[in-house]
Amino acid sequence: MINFLEKSTTLKFPINIQISGSKSESNRALILDYVLGGINIHNLSDSDDTKHLINALKQLDSESKTIKIDVGHAGTTMRFLTALCATMHQQEFVISGSKRMHQRPIKPLVDALKNLGADISYLDHEGYPPLKIRGKNLTKNKLSIQANISSQYISALMLIAPKFPQGLSIKLKGNITSRPYLEMTKALLEQQKIRVDFNQSEICVHSSHLNATTSIEIESDWSSASYHYALVALSVEGFSVKLTNFKLNSVQGDAALRSIYKKFGVKTEQVDPKTIKLTKFSKLYSDINIDLIKTPDLAQTIAVTCLGLGIKCELRGLHTLKIKETDRLKALKTELQKLGALVEISDSTLKLQPNKKLISHQIIETYNDHRMALAFAPLALKTILKIENPDVVSKSYPHFWEDLNNYGITSHFAK
Template identity: 50%
Template sequence: MDLHLKRSEISNLKSEISITGSKSETNRLLLLQALYPNLTLENTSNSDDSEVMLKVLKDFHLPSSNSKLFDIHHAGTAMRFLTAYFAIQEGNEVVLTGSSRMKERPIQILVNALNQLGAEISYVENEGFPPIKIKGKKITKNKVSLPANVSSQYISALLLIAPKLENGLELTLEGEITSVPYIKMTLALLNEIGVETSFEKNIIKVNPKPNTQNPIPLTIESDWSSASYWYSIVALSEIGTEITLSSYKENSLQGDAILVEIYKNFGVETIFKENSILLRKIENFQLPASNFQLNLQNSPDIAQTIAVTCFGLGFECHFTGLHTLKIKETDRLEALKNELTKLGAEVSITNDSLTILSSKGINENVSIATYQDHRMAMAFAPLALKVPIIIENAEVVSKSYPTFWDDLKKIGFLF
């Protein structure tokens, strides 16, 4: 389904949007709930990724054969977390597979780490990539090392199963650490359910925790990555626009809450209220110098949104810390270069950076390829405030934000 977004003007200057729970928090807590059934969860994400995670965990525990095949489609988080989960399910054998793109996304670093701990995981097709066969084992080893600049999901996958290991886990991260906020989120969630952890220099320790009967209720904060598109909309809109988003808190566990600080540069003020945030366009705001620079190493998932915002506002920018974007749903650096160039931008990329050099305006009615990547679709949509734009395969947003297009209609976007 392709969507033709006409040049839109926000007809309702004061709008309220409710966004479901963080996909990142939800997927971590779904795995922990499978390990510790006394957890109860509120405000879980309605994203495809979380639905896939929940379905696989439920289906695994249905009474049937001990040998099972699970297809997690495009859900990268589910692939990483479930690989670790199934590695410790003693006496069970499963095969994890996914979409054609998932079979191109590396998993060898995580598999090697689990196998070093005593797991038994092998490759069904291509070495280093899904599908993988996992034979559940009791793991007693408790020390392993990983390169520190890999996807934080590899690290979080190990940390999430650590309290169920007989001797816990001591994980050494070698080199400069990427995406520290996501690691800290995982550790904070472990702490919330009573697991003792420490993170000193490059060594993370997680103590074992037995099951308990006492119920632990947890409410999941709404997704800050999903909020990023609303920040972009306010930045590209007229003075007077106010959008309220719920449910958010000031002391967020999510690294993408850095949006509050980043979007001050683009004229967006964030006001925290009880259980919500108000985004407001600042009057008489002066945009930053055209050589705006930003290191997004700790929050790469919002890079696409910020890049499109800069382009829409018409100034040059340079982003670094983006090396993990090449192994996401698509190579997001190449995808951004391709689509921004079609719109009239001059773009250059390296293995870990993106620079938007200049543009002579924004080309109209450009068809944006989304590469089976939900964030490509949503990041480019706010440009409809400037020019008509076509979003290809718009249904891909269901991966993380199924009601996105409905929410845009609510505030006056035209389709």
């Protein structure tokens, strides 16, 4: 646990922050490199999730009869590896993870792969990991999948598509969730000269020569940048921070932060080709009503920002939050209420009415969810609080607590 976080009385700015590569982009690039071979990847994420994937990919060429892989809490790794291993002829795999990972559904992806001819079985509960996979040469090239559950299932299929001699056609049923992540996958495939056709109801990844054609420069992580947007929003007028290796025309969906946080008085500008600057200007915000179906990972940060600024919010499009590292809607409601907020949730919405004054000296539970710790920490600019299980941030942003010190927020780990 971190001892009470609190703000110091002096603070120098502008602050300069270097965040590592996007976890989402890194993990896609690593799978593509394994499929195509020979891609030079620069600025990889230093997150636990990416490390899990790197270690797992090293195991795939083992000569063991059955290759056993433990992905821990890394949901992206679980989904991407499930698809990849299903295509590895005459190899057998057992893929498992943490207790929470075994509660996160994977049936839509498994069903889609089985429709292509994959041999996958459940080792415990139907529809959930752990999985046993006997790799095969998959020859069918058409399937259908629900598009409103998790974009990671669809990205997993897109990333293995270059292995199919006739390409892969993915029929999308229902409204697309987190479309920017599919656009990111498409962009990375196209960097490797693989043609991708994408409309509202279908994705077609065309056949490939299976040779990498270029290196990949991973942009820094906009999801991690969200916590700096929150910190700037909760700071004093004129405060600024520079974030390195970001560009405004990013393929990452969470780059929507620049327009969302303008509502909270944060201006974003590109000060050189690889650096953006966030600056707090005079208050422009009022009640917030946002549909986050394209960027649900921002929900926790936005809700906490609204609480810190004392404004109402209604966040919609959050139905995927129930199957994340924890049920994020329930977790948010519990922790926001500790600080004095009135919160209502449904299966896909969160409504927040802030208290006039934050209740201080509260212990924020993190539920083994990195985004709970990361999202609530900026409130230290407004009140004193503790963060339980602070090491959980290593899943996506290992150096967060060191970076937080730059804001004059003291954090000491309790023994």
